[in-house]
Amino acid sequence: KAGVTQTPRYLIKTRGQQVTLSCSPISGHRSVSWYQQTPGQGLQFLFEYFSETQRNKGNFPGRFSGRQFSNSRSEMNVSTLELGDSALYLCASSLDRSADTQYFGPGTRLTVL
Amino acid sequence: GESVGLHLPTLSVQEGDNSIINCAYSNSASDYFIWYKQESGKGPQFIIDIRSNMDKRQGQRVTVLLNKTVKHLSLQIAATQPGDSAVYFCAENTNNDMRFGAGTRLTVKP
Secondary structure, three states: OOOOEEEOOEEEEOOOOOEEEEEEOOOOOOEEEEEEEEOOOEEEEEEEEEOOEEEEEOOOOOOEEEEEOOOOOEEEEEOOOOHHHOEEEEEEEEOOOOOOOOEEOOOEEEEEO | OOOOOOOOOEEEEEOOOOEEEEEEOOOOOOOEEEEEEEOOOOOOEEEEEEEOOOOEEEOOOEEEEEEOOOOEEEEEEOOOOHHHOEEEEEEEEEOOEEEEOOOEEEEEEO
């Protein structure tokens, strides 16, 4: 089976812009979770999607949003980018619940200038 | 996830030695644990998992030990190789919520 894929791998944006990141889960996995990883904060949970519905949400401002499509692919969007949004954004897929074993993609490295 | 400081705990071992990486968890109700390995510039990679009804589980060159009494989890890597250099972190499942530890940076000296 192919693993979790994320596009793009690298992205450079400027403050105030918006960005959309994409994640394709492992075939058959229905749960997709998004995380922000920074050296200072470690792995921070953003949200989880299951069957096109947001099932769980972390403590991030409303500028961070996401969605899931009927084929379980997911996108996350960050609007009005800030310098502090620079991070590695990781997507993880699991079979049915985020509490199942999560398999991570390679991440999207976002740099905000 | 947990908020952690900038500096990760580090472990430096000689190639060929055994490595032991530790993780303390906080919730006695946690029933499922996973160890991940994250190499520089890559996403976390699943290594091994263990459920709370077990004390020990072995994989290829890796062993996970679970001590529920003191809420402690460890990852043992046998005959550590340069390719094992990475950040290792544990994850615990509590009430359908997966929480991740800060991680330990393992450096293998040739």
